[in-house]
Amino acid sequence: MTDRRPRVWVSQPLFDDTVAQLALHCDVVSTDAVTKHDSASLSANLADMDGVLITLNERIGAAEIANASALKMIANVGVGYNNLDVPALNAAGIVASNTPDVLTETTADLGFSLLMAAARRIVESDRWLRDGKWGQWSFTTMLGADLHGSTLGILGMGRIGQAIARRGHHGFGMKVLYHNRSQLPAEQEQAVGASYVGFDELLASVDHLVLVLPYTAQNHHIINAAALAKMKPTATLINIARGGIVDELALVDALANGRLASAALDVYENEPNVRPELLALDNIVLTPHIGSASLATRRAMVQVALDNLLAGLGIGPDAGKPVNAINAELLSNGTARIAVAGKKIYDKKR
Template sequence: MAEPRPRVWVSQPLIDAVIEPLRAQVELITTDEVTAWTAEQLAARLADVDGAIITLNERVGAAQVAGATRLQVIANVGVGYNNLDVEALSAAGIVASNTPDVLTETTADLGFALLMAAARRITESERWLREGQWGQWSFQTMLGADIHGSTLGILGMGRIGQGIARRGAHGFGMRVLYHNRSRLPEAAEGEVGAQYADFDTLLAQSDHLVLVLPYTASSHHIIDAAALAKMKPTATLVNIARGGIVDELALADALATGRLAAAGLDVYEGEPAVRPELLALHNIVLTPHIGSASLATRKAMVQLAADNLLAALNVDGAAARMPSAINAEAAFAARTASGDKSKKR
């Protein structure tokens, strides 16, 4: 008798052109409508599957995998994985993966779009026009900040940060400063046209500051009232990293009192909820976490998640290194220690 195919659950509607072909290789359980799964529902869904493809909306920790004796892999559709308790998954022998690289340029595009929209007051101008106020025009109406020739600051200089640096330096003739946990090699700095600066210098000299650093305990609220006070009152702040990096109440106060000229946010600390203090402001551009939201990029993300899943499940006997595993060594070590090297179905 042939060994049963692995059972896989997909937590949200994704890209059918990528997901549906998996039916030929696994027993596939899909989700037809966008669903806000409770912690208990997630635990129930994961309890009887070998693998899962999930999104950033699903938070998975020890409680959700406690009864998931078959579960071998969770393929997260997203470069970030703050929704996963990686330590708990590793201890349970469950491999986790993410989808880096494929969204780099698309997310950098969105970051630069937010910078331009905030600095040039695009959404504020559109609301003003739609409200029929153009008749009140004066020579000083909707004066914004130049982007070309200004100083672009980047906090975090991974792939997305470097993509933004290239756009600024090569496309708009900007002076580019960056701060990162580790300095780039000199050749890489030259390629993207960026200069290293300490954190305070970055804050003080940036006309436009873009946040693209990972969210960790040390980066929580790194942009707080004290940091905002060091920035130019004419500056623009853009966050496409994670909401918890910015103290949103301090940001709202800085924008409302003129301590900061404008901001653009794609991420929020309590998303999908957005603070009313931010919603009430006119000098801020708000988008609903759409950094990777182009059709081509979202398709590539789902394909990478599927590739990670199939490799981890050793589908068709073609074991392969997962393209982007997060914790493979720790998970396999836990399986070995427990005597469950294969998590057989």
């Protein structure tokens, strides 16, 4: 047992009332303004901390944790965690967590919104109207693609993919095809109205393709020039997964030369930088990684991350067992720095 309270760093401004819960148990160092932390800044802020609450903007690897000898727990506010070098954390015994489940429906809402906007040319039409071009109207102005009765393809069929499938099948009467590294059980397929097909068949068959698969080295640029060439020239592509899944220059080429009708992106390879070639296109909808950006969902994400952090510091009903640990094997094999379940690791008296 130690006689001090854990020290915690919060990397970005979040929700004050939620983060205030940390102060009941920890000494908290908060970042007051939105800050772009470089490697040196991260290293300095992680030093002497027992736990940290970070966003996807903070990239943490071996260099950043080299001097963080007390660090036990990193709570990532987000589902994805490609901002974390998990092998480096494993080697150091540092447990990390994410925030799954709470943003599934909100992200699916955004994915379907982008699909509708791209297929029906909503953003392009808005810009055309604002530019005073309505007087140039003809019967074929701004013709888009139907969703109802069309074929929806989903690449990646986790929670968000299934939520999108439900919207398409039950809400719009779409035929839903999907490809995933493993096929869903029959009852799950029936519940969302989806049928499993191979990757190439998915590309060739769908009118609209939504990407919701996790980013891995194997999935890097899985949507490349060859994949795009297999799609219908009338098809729509939506990416709400991770930017590296799509070869952006190949996508630009397909959109600019009529080999793909439209696209919508919420994620990019070099966020927050967006390729100027994408910005120059009319037949693409671009949003700044807002998949989970509803007030209720973002608050829920911070709460889940905070609960994970406290558990990793040996506090609360899940003490020593953060529910959403992404490297939970550290807990089971005894190599984690955090306390075992139920063991008090600090004294609240300062």
